[in-house]
Amino acid sequence: MARLLLLILAALSALCPGLAGASPIRIKDLVEFDGVRGNDLVGYGLVVGLNGTGDGIRNAPFTEEIMSSMLERLGVNVTGEQFRPKNVSAVFVTAVLPPFSRSGGRIDVSVSAIGDAKSLLGGTLIMTPLTAADGQIYAVAQGTVIAGGVAAEAEAASVVSGVPTTGSIPAGARVEREIDFDFASLSNVRLALRDPDFTTAGRIEQAINASFGRPVSRMLDAGTVELDIASTRSGSPARAIGRIENLRIEPERKARVVVDQRSGTIVMGDDVRISRVAVSQGNLTLRIEEAPMASQPNPFSPGQTVVLPRSNADITEEPGIGLAEVEGSTSLAQVIAGLNALGVSPRDLIDILKSIKAAGALHAEFIVN
Incomplete structure (x- = not known):
C-alpha cells in the first residue's frame, strides 16, 4: 500500500510540472x-421557523434581545413579556461583495449559528443588514437557509451528518450600496503576483510589451508589474x-517539498534536487503492559482485598534498511526512484526527508503542515 501511494504521488508530481511547462499560464491566473478585489461583509440576524432545534433562551439571552428589538420595529410591543420559543436561532451572516457589484445585484451568503441551536434545517433568515469594515451597510440578506447537514435525536440514540448549525443562501443578499471606486480614472494599474518571483515578473513585463x-x-x-494605461492607447x-489578462507565460516556481504529517502526504515540485547521500533508518518500539491482579481473602475470614501489580515490558527493534545510498539526482524522476529504493512507508519517508534537509543535501524549500 505504501509503495502504491508513493507511485501515485510520483506520477502526479512528474506529470503536473510537465503539463505546466507545456501549457503556459494566463496572466489573470498569476496576478x-x-x-x-472583493470586500468582506458581516451581519447579525435571526433564523426562524426551526423545528424545535433553535437556541435555548436561558443559554443564549442575546437571541431574546434581538427578537424583541425586531418585533418592536414591526410595531409589536413585547415589553415585559417572557419568550421561550425553540424555533429561533441567532446567527452570524457573512458574504463577499465582488468587485464592480452594482445596486440591485445578488450575492451568496453563509449563515452560522452562534448560540446552542442544534440545527438550522428548514429555517428562514429574517432581513439582516450586512456591513463592511467602514461600518456602512452594503447589502441586505434574507431567505431560506440550506443547512450543511442534518441531525436526528431520540431518547437513547442520536445521529449527526455534516454540520447542521451552518448553511448558505444562494443569491440570498441584495446589494444596496456600491463601492466608491472609479476604476476608469486610473492612469496606472499594478499587477500583484500571487507568488512573487523576479523571473516570473520579468516574463510578464516582456509578454505585455511584446503584445x-x-x-x-x-x-x-x-511581486509587482506596473502598466501605463496612456501608453497602451x-x-x-x-x-x-x-x-x-489572457496573455500566457511560463511561471517560474521555487523548488518545494510539502509534507502533511497527519495524512502522510508528500508533494514535490519538478525542480527538487537531492545531493548524493547515504541513509539508514530503523524503528525502536518500547511496549509496557499493565495487568494488575486482585488478591481476596477467603469468605468470612479476616483480611482485605489487595491489588497486586503485574507488569510486562518489552523492547522490539526492527532491522531497518541498513545503510542505503541515494544517488545525486538531476530530475524529479531520479529523486523519486532514489527515495522509493529505500522501501519505507510515507511517514518514515517524511522523517528521512527532514534528515536529508538537515544534512544540507535536499535543495528545496521544505514545508511541513
Whole structure:
C-alpha cells in the first residue's frame, strides 16, 4: 500500500510540472489587478421557523434581545413579556461583495449559528443588514437557509451528518450600496503576483510589451508589474486589462517539498534536487503492559482485598534498511526512484526527508503542515 501511494504521488508530481511547462499560464491566473478585489461583509440576524432545534433562551439571552428589538420595529410591543420559543436561532451572516457589484445585484451568503441551536434545517433568515469594515451597510440578506447537514435525536440514540448549525443562501443578499471606486480614472494599474518571483515578473513585463509592440509596462519588484494605461492607447483601463489578462507565460516556481504529517502526504515540485547521500533508518518500539491482579481473602475470614501489580515490558527493534545510498539526482524522476529504493512507508519517508534537509543535501524549500 505504501509503495502504491508513493507511485501515485510520483506520477502526479512528474506529470503536473510537465503539463505546466507545456501549457503556459494566463496572466489573470498569476496576478491580482490593483483595485479589482472583493470586500468582506458581516451581519447579525435571526433564523426562524426551526423545528424545535433553535437556541435555548436561558443559554443564549442575546437571541431574546434581538427578537424583541425586531418585533418592536414591526410595531409589536413585547415589553415585559417572557419568550421561550425553540424555533429561533441567532446567527452570524457573512458574504463577499465582488468587485464592480452594482445596486440591485445578488450575492451568496453563509449563515452560522452562534448560540446552542442544534440545527438550522428548514429555517428562514429574517432581513439582516450586512456591513463592511467602514461600518456602512452594503447589502441586505434574507431567505431560506440550506443547512450543511442534518441531525436526528431520540431518547437513547442520536445521529449527526455534516454540520447542521451552518448553511448558505444562494443569491440570498441584495446589494444596496456600491463601492466608491472609479476604476476608469486610473492612469496606472499594478499587477500583484500571487507568488512573487523576479523571473516570473520579468516574463510578464516582456509578454505585455511584446503584445503592444512598445514599452507599456515595467517590473517594480518581484511581486509587482506596473502598466501605463496612456501608453497602451486602449482608451480605458478596462480595455487594457482585457487585452493583457489572457496573455500566457511560463511561471517560474521555487523548488518545494510539502509534507502533511497527519495524512502522510508528500508533494514535490519538478525542480527538487537531492545531493548524493547515504541513509539508514530503523524503528525502536518500547511496549509496557499493565495487568494488575486482585488478591481476596477467603469468605468470612479476616483480611482485605489487595491489588497486586503485574507488569510486562518489552523492547522490539526492527532491522531497518541498513545503510542505503541515494544517488545525486538531476530530475524529479531520479529523486523519486532514489527515495522509493529505500522501501519505507510515507511517514518514515517524511522523517528521512527532514534528515536529508538537515544534512544540507535536499535543495528545496521544505514545508511541513
